[in-house]
Amino acid sequence: MTSGTGAPRRPDAAGPDPAQFRVHVVTQAIRLFSEFGYESTTVEQIAAAAGVSRRTFFRQFRSKEDVIFADHESLLEQVAGYLSGDFADPWLAACDAAELVFGHFRDRRELAVWRYRVVQRVPALRERELVTTYRYERLFTDFLRAAVPSAKPVHIVSFAAAMTATHNYLLRAMIRGDDTATSEQLHRALYEVRRTFGVVPQAAAGAHPGADLPQRAVTVVTFPVGASPAEVAEQVRRELEQNPPTS
Known part of the structure; x- marks a missing residue:
């Protein structure tokens, strides 16, 4: 699905189902933690992997620990x-x-x-x-x-x-x-x-x-x-x- 500009629509712009959105972000975060380490993985990396903005991440989770x-x-x-x-x-x-x-x-x-x-x-x-x-x-x-x-x-x-x-x-x-x-x-x-x-x-x-x-x-x-x-x-x-x- 794309936006009017032809660019891929980001999940945070599309207003995804909250439950499915959280599952998606959690899965991406834990995958990164497992692969690169908890301390070495940043919120920015999690947001990028999940295809959401940093602001959207913090609307749902207070910290990396909360994601776990x-x-x-x-x-x-x-x-x-x-x-x-x-x-x-x-x-x-x-x-x-x-x-x-x-x-x-x-x-x-x-x-x-x-x-x-x-x-x-x-x-x-x-x-x-x-x-x-x-x-x-x-x-x-x-x-x-x-x-x-x-x-x-x-x-x-x-x-x-x-x-x-x-x-x-x-x-x-x-x-x-x-x-x-x-x-x-x-x-x-x-x-x-x-x-x-x-x-x-x-x-x-x-x-x-x-x-x-x-x-x-x-x-x-x-x-x-x-x-x-x-x-x-x-x-x-x-x-x-x-x-x-x-x-």
Whole structure:
């Protein structure tokens, strides 16, 4: 498509779909970061690669760091929107939301790999990633507190930490190229988290334990009485790393 002068029309002049525009800029930015390094890549280079002006870039993103995690911002909104519905089984709904996040990055694995490599090289980005992970965990915690007011707060916080740690372990394994880190494996692992915390409905657990799961993997985690939710989550992560569930 061209402008009246015959020159190619720039995306910022055409008024592109905001969501598609952000995806396009994010993809170009992370590609450049992966190829040339985060610190060496300038905003001007990103704008040029995306075919937009510097001003347009800053209308959408505050900094290069924001570009790295832009799709997480969109995902957090999507997860919050999903969890705003009514659910017969809130514990399962929280796990389903985690699977939505996994599916997003599975379908965009190449971009996820680029970002993983960039983040691992830059300490400030690793810190931002930890904050982003906590935001997902807090979203699950707040949802469950509202949806299951009778549950003990420590039970909810521990569950949210365990399911987030399980998701993140398999997500990173998938990004690193582990063929066993699939959506099905995550589904099985999250089922076991629910079963361990005793939140699988009795009818489902009694009549057809894990009926929707072709295979079952059991992970046993022990921790001291009085351990904090963060310590529980860390122990789950360590156990999964040392004894990953088999498919």
